Amino acid sequence: MNLSSTESAIRTFLIEDVFYDKDLKDLGPDDSLLSKGLLDSLSILKTVTFCEEQFGITIPDEEVLPDHFESVRTIAKLVERVKS
Amino acid sequence: MHRLLPRLVTDSAHRTPDAPAVVMDGVTLDYATLETRSNQFARSLVTHGVRRGDRVALWLPKSPDAVVALYGIMKAGAAYVPVDPTAPAARLAYIARDCEVAGLVTTRDRAASLDEAFAGRAPMRALWFADLDDPRAETPRVAGLPGVPWAALAAEKGNAFHSPALEDDLAYILYTSGSTGEPKGVMLSHRNCRVFTDWAAETFALTGKDRVANQAPFHFDLSTFDLYAAAYAGASVHPVSPRIASFPAAVAMRWVQDKLSVWYCTPSSLVLMLTRGGLEKHDLSALRVLLFAGEVFPNKYLRQLMSLAPNARFANLYGPTETNVCTWLDVKEQPEGDTPLPIGRACPFDEALVLDDQLRPVPKGGVGELWIRGASVMQGYWGRPERTALALQTLEIAPGIRDKAYRTGDLVRESATGDLEFLGRRDHQVKTRGYRVELGEIETRLAAHAAIDEVVVVAIPDDEITNRLKAVIVLKAGADVSADALKQHCAATLPRYMVPETVEFRAGLPRTSSGKVDRRALAEATAPKES
Numbered sequence: 213m214n215l216s217s218t219e220s221a222i223r224t225f226l227i228e229d230v231f232y233d234k235d236l237k238d239l240g241p242d243d244s245l246l247s248k249g250l251l252d253s254l255s256i257l258k259t260v261t262f263c264e265e266q267f268g269i270t271i272p273d274e275e276v277l278p279d280h281f282e283s284v285r286t287i288a289k290l291v292e293r294v295k296s
Numbered sequence: 297m298h299r300l301l302p303r304l305v306t307d308s309a310h311r312t313p314d315a316p317a318v319v320m321d322g323v324t325l326d327y328a329t330l331e332t333r334s335n336q337f338a339r340s341l342v343t344h345g346v347r348r349g350d351r352v353a354l355w356l357p358k359s360p361d362a363v364v365a366l367y368g369i370m371k372a373g374a375a376y377v378p379v380d381p382t383a384p385a386a387r388l389a390y391i392a393r394d395c396e397v398a399g400l401v402t403t404r405d406r407a408a409s410l411d412e413a414f415a416g417r418a419p420m421r422a423l424w425f426a427d428l429d430d431p432r433a434e435t436p437r438v439a440g441l442p443g444v445p446w447a448a449l450a451a452e453k454g455n456a457f458h459s460p461a462l463e464d465d466l467a468y469i470l471y472t473s474g475s476t477g478e479p480k481g482v483m484l485s486h487r488n489c490r491v492f493t494d495w496a497a498e499t500f501a502l503t504g505k506d507r508v509a510n511q512a513p514f515h516f517d518l519s520t521f522d523l524y525a526a527a528y529a530g531a532s533v534h535p536v537s538p539r540i541a542s543f544p545a546a547v548a549m550r551w552v553q554d555k556l557s558v559w560y561c562t563p564s565s566l567v568l569m570l571t572r573g574g575l576e577k578h579d580l581s582a583l584r585v586l587l588f589a590g591e592v593f594p595n596k597y598l599r600q601l602m603s604l605a606p607n608a609r610f611a612n613l614y615g616p617t618e619t620n621v622c623t624w625l626d627v628k629e630q631p632e633g634d635t636p637l638p639i640g641r642a643c644p645f646d647e648a649l650v651l652d653d654q655l656r657p658v659p660k661g662g663v664g665e666l667w668i669r670g671a672s673v674m675q676g677y678w679g680r681p682e683r684t685a686l687a688l689q690t691l692e693i694a695p696g697i698r699d700k701a702y703r704t705g706d707l708v709r710e711s712a713t714g715d716l717e718f719l720g721r722r723d724h725q726v727k728t729r730g731y732r733v734e735l736g737e738i739e740t741r742l743a744a745h746a747a748i749d750e751v752v753v754v755a756i757p758d759d760e761i762t763n764r765l766k767a768v769i770v771l772k773a774g775a776d777v778s779a780d781a782l783k784q785h786c787a788a789t790l791p792r793y794m795v796p797e798t799v800e801f802r803a804g805l806p807r808t809s810s811g812k813v814d815r816r817a818l819a820e821a822t823a824p825k826e827s
Contacts (some may be wrong), residue, residue, distance in 0.1 A: 217314055223409055228780075229425075232780040232783055232787075233783060233784045233787035233788070233795075246539055247539075251542055252382065252542050252792055252793075253541075253542040253543075253568065253729075254729075254761075254792075254793075254797070255542075256542050256543065256613070257572070273544075273572045273574050274545050274574045275545075275547055275572060276543060276544075276545055276572065277539050277543055277546050278539050278543055278546055281543070294482075
């Protein structure tokens with residue numbers, strides 16, 4: 213799996229802290245998190261908080277939308293965009 | 297019968313066949329189509345052996361077809377049993393066995409987990425895959441049963457279907473958290489539901505022009521207003537797409553764009569739309585009626601919401617699942633200070649009784665337990681006569697007059713103005729994100745883990761979601777287990793909202809002077825997080 217460091221950090225966080233009850237060791241960067249109903253509202257808040265603390269950014273509420281939380285890749289893209 | 301729930305669709309289909317009934321994800325079902333398709337599904341149910349008085353489970357994400365399914369089930373004379381689509385298959389299997397469902401409506405991707413959960417032995421006679429639109433598609437088997445593809449409904453007649461049900465037959469069974477470790481099924485009849493939803497449609501003056509939001513899942517009783525008050529008025533109901541449901545900003549944007557005029561939500565979801573959803577940036581001029589229920593609305597957020605929608609009518613509705621809504625308060629002015637809003641007065645179809653421990657009326661101004669009698673009170677808990685007998689008791693409500701009443705477990709006081717004030721619970725039931733949770737059910741699940749010696753689950757008050765859950769664990773000597781492993785253990789059988797967010801390990805539990813576990817000390821302690 214070819215991952216940027218941002219993608220890798222997000223992927224590890226999701227597998228260990230959000231999907232602790234699921235066997236998702238093979239989670240790919242483009243696998244859909246939403247179509248399988250993997251993310252509930254608390255998981256999303258946790259993920260936002262993680263990204264903000266890990267990458268020293270503030271993600272505006274209006275950016276917390278399904279399109280940006282579709283996959284590890286799209287979350288990382290959002291983080292990179294907010295960073296720059 | 298004229299007062300069955302599905303009759304609402306039949307009547308609206310006669311009056312306004314072309315009016316939108318269900319609008320979701322770019323799909324609109326008009327009333328004529330909803331009527332025809334639910335008739336077809338009712339016939340498909342009958343074809344596969346479903347009879348009056350049976351139960352049929354629903355375990356699928358929200359969709360227009362899920363709405364067709366619940367009307368079809370009721371038309372066939374059966375009760376629908378909606379199960380949290382995000383709950384593990386083990387919970388669906390437990391519920392399906394508990395109330396011996398005759399049928400199940402689900403989606404194809406759930407077949408494998410269902411087959412595993414039923415382990416070769418399922419109570420139903422048939423199951424339907426609501427996402428299979430190809431009649432020739434191969435359907436997976438669950439416990440040896442072949443699924444019926446949704447496309448097969450097209451072969452059934454869609455003309456008027458005469459339901460064999462009567463008003464006191466069960467319309468649906470909603471499973472709620474049970475303190476002894478297993479969920480219990482609250483049985484509600486067509487009449488129980490319609491006394492509330494008809495009254496609500498009239499009271500809040502719903503018309504065919506209204507667009508009614510539907511955020512609550514179908515296993516949550518708030519959804520009954522959305523579906524059945526809308527159908528009563530010939531209005532459209534707009535179920536939130538599962539894809540956006542967890543994103544407050546996306547829900548707020550969609551509701552504003554769709555000009556939804558009636559919202560009925562838990563305070564938690566409204567607060568999240570305010571704090572995380574950018575609701576204040578939107579034009580809420582289409583919002584006409586805003587109802588909330590399920591938990592206490594923090595006043596500071598309610599004031600903010602009322603300022604954003606100054607022309608909307610606000611009302612606080614109250615009632616456990618066992619009574620649907622039984623008291624209500626028109627909120628005419630913004631509440632001052634921090635004292636929570638009262639829960640108001642009994643709706644006209646019910647009576648509220650404030651009683652002491654000897655079941656004597658408490659004088660006005662005194663604290664007592666709230667009992668509810670009247671037309672919205674449930675029929676009982678499925679298969680649990682002892683629990684039903686504790687919850688529904690026959691009381692002397694006036695000299696020489698006795699009637700069945702439901703014991704809510706809520707402590708209340710009647711104020712000088714005649715409104716009831718909610719003061720707290722008698723037991724360990726809490727609310728989180730609008731869901732009602734028995735801490736004992738989570739404790740029972742955790743106590744079943746081999747490594748655990750003692751466990752207490754406490755609720756930590758939270759402004760946004762009412763309560764967050766914390767498990768405090770004492771391990772057996774020499775045992776070792778991680779917080780994540782314990783959360784996994786919970787998530788295998790409990791819905792996600794019942795899995796404690798934090799797990800704290802302790803050498804022992806604090807006790808009160810009487811030797812009981814000191815829950816208050818545990819809820820207040822801010823021990824280091826370990827989640």
